[in-house]
Amino acid sequence: xxxxxxxxxxxxxxxxxxxxxxxxxxxxxxxxxxxxxxxxxxxxxxxxxxxxxxxxxxxxxxxxxxxxxxxxxxxxxxxxxxxxxxxxxxxxxxxxxxxxxxxxxxxxxxxxxxxxxxxxxxxxxxxxxxxxxxxxxxxxxx
Amino acid sequence: xxxxxxxxxxxxxxxxxxxxxxxxxxxxxxxxxxxxxxxxxxxxxxxxxxxxxxxxxxxxxxxxxxxxxxxxxxxxxxxxxxxxxxxxxxxxxxxxxxxxxxxxxxxxxxxxxxxxxxxxxxxxxxxxxxxxxxxxxxxxxx
DNA sequence: TTAGTAATGCAAATCATTTGCAAGAAGAAC
DNA sequence: GTTCTTCTTGCAAATGATTTGCATTACTAA
Numbered sequence: 001x002x003x004x005x006x007x008x009x010x011x012x013x014x015x016x017x018x019x020x021x022x023x024x025x026x027x028x029x030x031x032x033x034x035x036x037x038x039x040x041x042x043x044x045x046x047x048x049x050x051x052x053x054x055x056x057x058x059x060x061x062x063x064x065x066x067x068x069x070x071x072x073x074x075x076x077x078x079x080x081x082x083x084x085x086x087x088x089x090x091x092x093x094x095x096x097x098x099x100x101x102x103x104x105x106x107x108x109x110x111x112x113x114x115x116x117x118x119x120x121x122x123x124x125x126x127x128x129x130x131x132x133x134x135x136x137x138x139x140x141x142x
Numbered sequence: 143x144x145x146x147x148x149x150x151x152x153x154x155x156x157x158x159x160x161x162x163x164x165x166x167x168x169x170x171x172x173x174x175x176x177x178x179x180x181x182x183x184x185x186x187x188x189x190x191x192x193x194x195x196x197x198x199x200x201x202x203x204x205x206x207x208x209x210x211x212x213x214x215x216x217x218x219x220x221x222x223x224x225x226x227x228x229x230x231x232x233x234x235x236x237x238x239x240x241x242x243x244x245x246x247x248x249x250x251x252x253x254x255x256x257x258x259x260x261x262x263x264x265x266x267x268x269x270x271x272x273x274x275x276x277x278x279x280x281x282x283x284x
Numbered sequence: 285t286t287a288g289t290a291a292t293g294c295a296a297a298t299c300a301t302t303t304g305c306a307a308g309a310a311g312a313a314c
Numbered sequence: 315g316t317t318c319t320t321c322t323t324g325c326a327a328a329t330g331a332t333t334t335g336c337a338t339t340a341c342t343a344a
Contacts, residue, residue: 019310019321040301055324060301062322078218078271081300095265104263109252117274121246123237125276129220132259134267161290161341182332197293202332204291223331 005032009071009086016069023058027066036103037075037083037094077103077131093130099139106132147174151213151228158211165200169208178245179217179225179236219245219273235272241281248274 009028013020030043038046040063044056063084066072073087077096083103093106114125134140151170155162172185180188182205186198205226208214215229219238225245235248256267276282 021310021322023323053324057302057325058323061303064302076218076220095259095263095267097265098268104265106259109255109258113251114274114276116251117237117248118276121237122279123239123246123274123276124282125237125274126240127276128272128274130270130272132256132265132267132270134256134260134265134269137264140266163291163341165292183330195293199294199333200292203334206333207291 002032012069012071016071018065018069023054024062026052026054027059027062031072031084031086037077037085039081039083041081043084076129078133093132095132095134097136097139098133099135099142102136104136106130144174154211154213158213160207160211165196166204168194168196169201169204173214173226173228179219179227181223181225183223185226218271220275235274237274237276239278239281240275241277241284244278246278248272 006029009032010020010025013024013028018024026047027043030046031038034046040056040059043063044054044059047054047059063072063074067074067084067087070087072084075083075085075094077083077094079096079101091108093108095104095106096102108130113128117123118125148171151174152162152167155166155170160166168189169185172188173180176188182198182201185205186196186201189196189201205214205216209216209226212229214226217225217227217236219225219236221238221243233250235250237246237248238244250272255270259265260267
């Protein structure tokens with residue numbers, strides 16, 4: 001029940017010049033209540049299980065709206081669906097459990113990677129994405 | 143015209159207990175003639191432009207067959223379509239031009255990353271994928 | 285050459301995601 | 315609170331990548 005985080009983002013919605021609708025409040029609530037990145041379908045199913053009548057397309061539309069305003073960012077963990085997480089501003093990576101899907105955040109292990117590659121290849125390097133896959137402490141034994 | 147590389151892979155097809163069909167010969171040929179990873183659709187279009195009658199589904203089926211035999215591997219460069227490249231055996235990453243789509247190979251800049259993360263998180267770490275994005279020397283100016 | 289089975293063509297299905305459009309609901313102004 | 319405007323949503327259909335079912339074709343072993 002992090003009511004403060006929820007109202008923080010609801011505030012952001014208003015500041016962005018967006019209307020604060022039922023759909024937006026509910027999507028933010030789901031994201032705040034779940035620590036890790038979620039896909040549109042996951043959010044949709046969580047909402048449905050709580051008897052929300054929102055449509056999947058509405059979830060998608062709002063997730064993209066939030067990304068466009070910089071509130072969320074889209075992450076591709078290579079598991080079929082794209083996921084969405086709050087945009088903390090800091091550059092980070094993901095460690096994904098291949099069995100249960102748990103996601104942990106990783107700091108960037110290579111701060112000057114982009115410069116190094118830029119020097120070696122003459123590319124104008126803009127960003128990099130690192131995903132690490134394995135089995136979490138629970139799944140590695142179970 | 144690397145006829146040797148072509149016959150090397152045709153050999154591999156036979157050794158894998160697969161039939162050497164027209165589709166397989168043509169797909170291998172396209173992959174040998176183009177240095178970087180290609181998507182099923184890209185291979186399909188290259189073949190069509192050479193008047194090959196192969197179906198897109200046949201291209202997909204064979205690419206997956208080759209992956210299952212370890213001849214190819216699938217790489218997700220985050221550009222919509224999955225790409226396929228010969229499986230060199232060595233662990234490597236990709237540098238992708240966001241304008242022209244050129245792909246360069248990168249050695250792994252973090253050889254002991256997996257061990258480090260494993261120690262820190264108690265995960266059984268299995269693999270990691272790194273994609274670097276930017277603009278190639280030609281596109282960064284053009 | 286032929287039989288047996290794997291591979292292909294073709295069309296339809298599937299999965300994630302997007303879009304068009306009419307109906308509905310925020311929020312500003314009264 | 316009511317009204318008006320415009321942004322949002324619902325719903326259904328479209329899209330793009332990929333997969334699948336099934337009848338037909340073509341490898342290859344004998």
